[in-house]
Each structure stands twice: as structure tokens, then as C-alpha cells.
Amino acid sequence: MIALGPLAVALVWLVGAIIVGRVADPRQARRAATWVASVAVAVSAVAVTLPEAPLAGQVSAGAGAAGCLAISLAGLLVAAMSPVDGAAPVLAARLFAVACGLLAFRYTVVDAALLALATWLVWSGDRLFARYQFPAAALLIVGALLPGPAGTIALAAGVAIRMAAFPAHAWFPRFVDRTPIGVVVAYQAAPVVLLEPSTVVLTALGAITALSAAIFAAASTDGRRTLAYLLITTNGLVIAGASWLVATLATAGLAMTVGALAARRDSLSFNEGGDFTATPRLAVSYLVFGLSLAGFPLLAGFAVGHHLPHALATPVAIIVVVALSVTGIAVVRGFLALFTRRPPTTGERDLTPLENYAVVPAMAVLVLIGLAPGLLTWASA
Amino acid sequence: MSALLIAALGVPLAAFLGLALAMWFGRVWTEGVVSGLVIGAAAISGLSGVALAVVCLVDGPGSAVLGTWFAGFPLRLTADWLSVPVVVLVGLLGCLIGAFSQRYLHRDPGYRRFYLLLALFVAAVQVVVLAGTLDLLVVGWELAGLASALLIAFFHHRPGPVAGGLRAFITYRISDIGLIGAAVVEHHGGSHTVVGLLLVWAVLGKSAQFPLGGWLPRAMEGPTPSSAICYGAISVSLGPYLLLRNGVDGPAVIAVGVVTALYATLVGRAQTDIKSSLAYASMTQIAVVLVEVGLGWDVLALVHLIAHALLRSGQILRSPSLLHDHHHLEQSLGGPIPGTGRHFERILPARARTWLYRFALERGYVDAFLVDRVVGGLVRTVNRAAVAEERWVDRQAVTR
Numbered sequence: 001m002i003a004l005g006p007l008a009v010a011l012v013w014l015v016g017a018i019i020v021g022r023v024a025d026p027r028q029a030r031r032a033a034t035w036v037a038s039v040a041v042a043v044s045a046v047a048v049t050l051p052e053a054p055l056a057g058q059v060s061a062g063a064g065a066a067g068c069l070a071i072s073l074a075g076l077l078v079a080a081m082s083p084v085d086g087a088a089p090v091l092a093a094r095l096f097a098v099a100c101g102l103l104a105f106r107y108t109v110v111d112a113a114l115l116a117l118a119t120w121l122v123w124s125g126d127r128l129f130a131r132y133q134f135p136a137a138a139l140l141i142v143g144a145l146l147p148g149p150a151g152t153i154a155l156a157a158g159v160a161i162r163m164a165a166f167p168a169h170a171w172f173p174r175f176v177d178r179t180p181i182g183v184v185v186a187y188q189a190a191p192v193v194l195l196e197p198s199t200v201v202l203t204a205l206g207a208i209t210a211l212s213a214a215i216f217a218a219a220s221t222d223g224r225r226t227l228a229y230l231l232i233t234t235n236g237l238v239i240a241g242a243s244w245l246v247a248t249l250a251t252a253g254l255a256m257t258v259g260a261l262a263a264r265r266d267s268l269s270f271n272e273g274g275d276f277t278a279t280p281r282l283a284v285s286y287l288v289f290g291l292s293l294a295g296f297p298l299l300a301g302f303a304v305g306h307h308l309p310h311a312l313a314t315p316v317a318i319i320v321v322v323a324l325s326v327t328g329i330a331v332v333r334g335f336l337a338l339f340t341r342r343p344p345t346t347g348e349r350d351l352t353p354l355e356n357y358a359v360v361p362a363m364a365v366l367v368l369i370g371l372a373p374g375l376l377t378w379a380s381a
Numbered sequence: 382m383s384a385l386l387i388a389a390l391g392v393p394l395a396a397f398l399g400l401a402l403a404m405w406f407g408r409v410w411t412e413g414v415v416s417g418l419v420i421g422a423a424a425i426s427g428l429s430g431v432a433l434a435v436v437c438l439v440d441g442p443g444s445a446v447l448g449t450w451f452a453g454f455p456l457r458l459t460a461d462w463l464s465v466p467v468v469v470l471v472g473l474l475g476c477l478i479g480a481f482s483q484r485y486l487h488r489d490p491g492y493r494r495f496y497l498l499l500a501l502f503v504a505a506v507q508v509v510v511l512a513g514t515l516d517l518l519v520v521g522w523e524l525a526g527l528a529s530a531l532l533i534a535f536f537h538h539r540p541g542p543v544a545g546g547l548r549a550f551i552t553y554r555i556s557d558i559g560l561i562g563a564a565v566v567e568h569h570g571g572s573h574t575v576v577g578l579l580l581v582w583a584v585l586g587k588s589a590q591f592p593l594g595g596w597l598p599r600a601m602e603g604p605t606p607s608s609a610i611c612y613g614a615i616s617v618s619l620g621p622y623l624l625l626r627n628g629v630d631g632p633a634v635i636a637v638g639v640v641t642a643l644y645a646t647l648v649g650r651a652q653t654d655i656k657s658s659l660a661y662a663s664m665t666q667i668a669v670v671l672v673e674v675g676l677g678w679d680v681l682a683l684v685h686l687i688a689h690a691l692l693r694s695g696q697i698l699r700s701p702s703l704l705h706d707h708h709h710l711e712q713s714l715g716g717p718i719p720g721t722g723r724h725f726e727r728i729l730p731a732r733a734r735t736w737l738y739r740f741a742l743e744r745g746y747v748d749a750f751l752v753d754r755v756v757g758g759l760v761r762t763v764n765r766a767a768v769a770e771e772r773w774v775d776r777q778a779v780t781r
Contacts, residue, residue, distance in 0.1 A: 220764075329555075332530065336543050340537035342538070
């Protein structure tokens with residue numbers, strides 16, 4: 001099926017990538033990227049109101065628009081919050097175009113090809129990344145082409161490696177360490193889970209991934225490492241059946257908050273601490289985005305975190321409940337370690353107006369869905 | 382009745398959301414406005430409780446279904462002779478603490494944050510108290526846990542309060558697994574015994590019972606008023622309330638209560654500061670309440686719970702003036718205050734007394750065992766695995 005709304009959003013991102021690419025000054029490029037992202041958000045918001053039903057044959061107007069809205073809001077966060085040094089706005093915009101393209105063309109083969117394209121775009125020559133991600137892309141394409149159980153197995157393996165599920169997660173912390181944070185978010189924003197075949201094995205694998213990564217996140221002593229493991233946790237939960245819309249938005253918010261913090265500090269080591277009074281908004285966004293991932297009440301993840309254990313078999317449900325609990329510990333530990341204990345002398349800057357402009361809609365969406373979870377079902381129905 | 386139920390928990394929640402929005406957008410309301418908003422919200426909440434009591438007297442206890450929050454999550458609130466007294470108590474204490482803090486935290490940089498968290502705490506506890514289903518109770522339970530942890534870490538420039546807050550939050554989250562597990566087991570149609578045991582596990586952390594009570598004395602690092610409402614009165618009382626609400630009793634509850642009561646009374650006697658000894662006194666009394674719950678003496682347990690909450694929060698609020706009060710008492714008595722605990726010297730041999738003193742001083746070695754051995758061991762193993770993995774990854778990634 002081809003969805004016109006997401007196609008329009010993908011086109012906005014593609015055109016945006018060209019426009020941003022023509023701006024030489026990095027600050028101006030960030031402004032331009034924020035404009036492009038705002039337009040993409042507006043177009044997706046319009047697309048959400050369009051009808052889902054097929055217009056003619058295989059063409060629909062509004063299908064998948066809620067996903068595009070989540071992706072575009074993530075794109076807005078990336079555009080506005082990326083530090084000027086080392087930002088890659090053009091690459092991020094292209095990746096967001098690919099992510100929306102996945103929603104525009106709902107054919108498995110096309111989607112697998114688009115994911116391979118994203119992998120190719122992101123690859124910077126790192127050997128470890130290549131060893132994991134190119135086989136994953138190949139497996140996805142083979143899985144899409146092959147019929148029967150062989151295809152299903154290939155698809156499942158491809159999804160698991162692409163989403164850094166245990167035990168194929170080793171490439172991910174290094175990827176987060178060495179890639180601009182905006183590119184990490186953009187690479188994560190592609191809804192790989194749309195290709196996921198529903199098998200019990202994959203669900204159990206997702207739950208185990210979530211639990212083990214959450215424990216690693218809770219024990220880590222570095223902000224960026226914790227972020228990497230929290231992203232893996234979220235991927236695991238999404239594989240196990242959590243909503244990828246909420247996960248995309250919340251991980252983008254958390255990752256960009258950490259990225260913004262990294263641009264203000266030399267290191268994100270938990271031994272150094274920070275000053276809450278100087279950066280209250282930054283600290284609160286870390287907490288709100290993080291607790292959304294942990295399925296905290298009054299935030300968007302809660303309804304999903306509530307339904308997930310009920311829908312799963314008992315052993316998997318236990319693992320998911322424990323994983324969510326440990327995720328909460330990791331988030332609050334990171335919050336306290338990164339934003340407290342330093343005496344109020346450093347002149348660290350709170351969210352800039354531009355960053356605030358991107359954080360407010362994302363957080364508002366998460367809180368609104370948290371207060372009225374019915375909105376999510378309405379938008380993605 | 383529905384309107385009163387909504388007012389009891391909705392008004393503090395609205396105050397929290399309003400304050401949060403105003404603070405995010407940089408509106409600097411004066412101290413009077415902020416505290417007035419929260420005190421007013423708590424007062425309306427408590428008055429709704431009083432009105433609910435009247436409704437209960439006239440129409441009898443009842444519950445109201447306010448529709449569904451989302452699919453499979455009905456919003457059912459219950460007003461009966463168990464919840465209504467606690468609603469009034471929470472509203473009243475919220476008011477009192479709010480009024481007390483106006484002077485106590487005057488011109489503190491975190492004044493507004495304190496009231497924000499206080500509003501969240503009151504709203505969350507009212508959700509717990511009025512919840513008619515276990516699912517809805519979880520919502521309030523988790524929010525109350527977060528609010529208390531952030532209140533403990535209120536003075537965030539010092540490492541002590543931050544560590545205390547983190548410890549409390551970790552304990553809460555670990556014991557919350559029991560509560561969420563109970564809700565899931567209930568949905569899956571599991572046995573009542575399993576649900577009961579999981580709820581007892583949830584109570585261990587929230588009510589600081591043996592062996593998970595180590596966070597309670599450390600929680601006193603927070604501002605005095607929040608210690609009074611959270612750890613003297615309301616937060617620790619939620620455990621027995623949960624068991625009363627779900628009709629859980631039996632030998633497991635009694636065992637937890639007896640062990641904790643003995644442990645806490647012994648350890649509390651060796652504490653050298655007033656807040657720690659009050660924390661252990663709280664722990665002891667809650668344990669005794671648990672024994673009453675386990676024996677099925679529900680009315681006595683509720684009366685004991687409320688009386689303890691009122692007395693203890695008063696004591697904690699008064700604790701900064703301890704020396705003054707002590708002097709005053711000695712002057713009135715005309716001599717030193719007689720010591721307590723003489724019976725230990727009468728009934729125990731000297732060697733056992735020394736051993737017990739050391740046991741009490743080290744808080745029963747429970748903290749050391751749990752923190753250093755169990756959690757510390759796990760963290761060390763995990764970090765060693767992470768380092769090993771990192772080394773392996775580096776070897777793989779190196780270009781030959």
C-alpha cells in the first residue's frame with residue numbers, strides 16, 4: 001500500500017536535506033534544519049487528520065501519519081538540539097526521509113531496501129558497524145524476498161541485529177559513542193519493527209534484551225553509556241510489543257538531551273555531577289523523556305507498559321515488569337548523577353530558546369498521551 | 382459522590398500540573414501564591430474527604446466508576462470507612478505541612494520545587510487511597526515514590542541527600558515489582574495467595590520493613606516538613622493501607638511485623654540523632670500495625686495507623702527544637718529526665734548486652750550485606766562484563 005501523507009512528509013525531508021545542504025554556515029544550517037523539521041511536523045499533523053481508508057486501490061491518504069508525526073517531532077528535536085560542532089543535519093534529514101518512506105511504501109521488499117539505504121548512508125567506515133549492519137540489511141532483503149519459514153527466520157534475525165537485540169548488541173554502544181547523536185537518533189527512528197514477524201522467540205528475545213540492557217544501564221557510570229544501554233532497552237521493549245511511536249519520541253528526547261549536555265561539558269562521567277539550579281529545564285527533560293521510556297504513570301509509556309505484561313505469557317511478562325522497573329532506576333540514577341551535587345558556580349546554560357522550541361512540543365505530546373492514552377489509539381488506529 | 386471523589390484527588394493534581402507549567406515557562410509566582418495554591422488544594426482535598434464522610438454516613442459506603450482511562454483500565458474510586466479517614470488525614474497533613482514550610486523554607490532557592498513536589502505527593506497519595514482497582518493504585522503508588530525520592534534529594538548540592546533519595550527510589554522500584562506483579566497476576570487469574578505474597582513484598586520496601594528498611598533513616602536528609610509527611614506519617618503508612626484495602630492477612634504479614642518490630646526497636650535505641658531514632662520508632666510502630674493487620678484486627682490497625690501518623694509527624698516537625706524542648710522538660714521536672722530501657726540491663730547478661738549493642742550500632746549488618754554484597758556484587762559483575770565486552774569490541778573494530 002502507498003500512503004500519500006507519509007510520502008509528502010518524506011518529500012519535505014528530502015527537499016529539506018537539499019536546502020540545508022546549501023547553507024554553509026553551521027548555525028544558519030541548524031536554523032534551516034529546524035525550519036524544515038517544523039514544516040515536516042506541520043505536514044504530518046495535517047496528514048493525521050486525513051482518512052485512513054484506501055482512496056483507490058492500493059493508495060491511502062492518512063495511513064501511518066501518526067508514525068510520521070512521531071518521526072518528525074524526533075527530527076525537530078535533532079535539528080534544534082544538535083550541537084553546532086559535529087552536527088550532520090543533511091544526513092539526519094535524509095535518514096528521516098527514509099524513515100518516513102518506510103511508512104509511505106508498505107511493501108516489505110521496498111522497506112528492506114530503504115533500511116539498507118539508511119545503513120549505507122550512516123556507514124562511516126567503521127568495521128564493527130559494517131560487520132553487524134550490512135549482514136542485517138542483507139538478511140532483511142533476503143527475508144522479504146524468500147517465502148515461507150526461511151524468509152521469516154531471515155527477517156527475524158535481520159530485525160534483531162538491526163535493533164541491537166541481545167546477543168547482537170555489541171556494535172551499539174560504540175556506535176553511540178562515535179557517531180553524532182543526531183545521526184544515532186535518526187538511524188533509530190526508522191520503524192524497523194514494521195518488518196518484524198510475530199514469533200514467540202522474537203518476543204522473548206526482546207524482553208531478555210530489555211532486561212539485560214536495563215541492568216547494564218543502571219550499573220554504568222557514564223551518561224553516554226547509560227544512554228546507549230537505555231536505547232537498547234527500548235528497542236528490546238519495542239521488539240516485545242511496546243509502541244514504537246512513543247519509544248521513538250522518548251528516545252529522541254532523551255538522546256538529544258544527553259547530546260545537548262555533552263556539548264556543554266567535557267565529560268558525562270557520573271562522578272562529576274551537575275547543578276540542577278543552573279539547568280532545571282535540561283534536567284527535567286532528561287527525567288520526563290527517561291521516565292516515559294520506563295512506563296511511568298501520567299507519561300506516554302504508561303498505557304503500553306500496563307498492557308504489555310497482560311498480553312504476554314507469564315515468564316516473558318515477569319521479565320518485562322522487572323526490565324521496566326530497572327529502567328526507572330537507571331533513569332533516576334542518571335538524572336541525579338548528571339544534574340546534582342555540583343556547587344552552584346559553573347555557568348552552564350539551560351535549554352536555549354531554540355532547544356526549548358523543540359523540547360516543548362515533544363514533551364507536550366508525551367504528557368498529553370500520558371494523561372489521555374486514548375489519543376494514541378485514536379491517532380494510530 | 383463522584384464530584385467529591387474527583388475533587389479529592391483532582392484538585393491537588395491540577396495544582397501540580399498548573400505549578401509545573403508555570404515553572405517551565407518561567408513564571409515566577411511569589412512564595413505566597415505558590416504555597417497558597419498548594420495549601421488550598423490540600424485543604425479542598427481534605428474537605429472533600431469530610432464531605433465524603435457525611436455522604437458515607439447518609440448513603441453508606443460506595444464506589445463510583447468514572448469511565449475508562451484507556452482500554453482495559455477502568456477508573457473506579459471507592460469511598461468507605463477505610464479510605465475516607467485517610468483522605469481526610471492526608472488533606473489535613475498536606476495543609477499543615479504546607480503552612481509549616483512557608484516559614485521553614487522561606488527564601489530557600491528550591492521553595493517552589495518543594496511545593497510542586499508536595500502537591501504531586503498529596504495527589505498521588507489520594508489516588509492510592511481512593512483507588513478502587515489495583516491498576517489505579519499502581520499509578521498513585523509510583524508517583525508517590527518518585528515525589529518522595531525527589532523530596533529526599535531536595536538539598537541537591539550535598540551528596541548525602543542525593544544518595545539517600547537514590548537509595549529510596551531503588552528500594553521503591555524493586556518492591557514495586559511486587560505490586561505491579563500482583564496486578565498482572567490478578568489479571569491472569571492467579572491465586573489469592575500469590576497476590577497476597579506479592580503485595581507483602583511491595584509493602585516491605587514502601588513501609589521500610591526488614592530487611593529493606595535501610596533507606597528510611599537516610600531519607601531524613603530531606604527537609605524536615607517533607608520527612609514529617611512522607612516518612613513519619615503518610616508514605617510508610619501506605620503499606621499497611623494496601624494490605625487492609627486488599628484484605629491480605631495471615632502468618633507472612635505477622636512474621637514481617639514481628640521481625641521488623643524487634644529489629645527496629647533494638648536498632649533505634651542505639652541511634653545518636655533524633656531523626657534517625659524517630660525513623661526507627663516509625664518503623665517499629667508500622668511493624669506493630671502490620672502484626673495487627675496480619676491478625677485481622679482491621680479497625681484497631683486503622684486507628685493505630687492514623688494516631689501514629691499524627692503523633693509522628695508532630696514529633697518530626699518539632700525535632701529541630703529538640704534541645705530546647707529537652708531543657709524545658711528538665712526544668713519542669715527539676716532534674717534529669719529518667720532513662721529508658723533499664724529492663725535490658727535487668728534481664729540480659731552483660732555479654733549479650735554488648736553483642737546486642739554492636740548489632741544495633743551496625744544496624745544489624747543488614748545494610749552492609751544488602752548494599753555491599755548483594756547490590757554491590759551485582760554491579761561489580763555487570764561492570765566487569767561491560768568492560769570485557771568493550772575490550773572485545775575494540776579488538777574487533779581495530780583495522781589490521
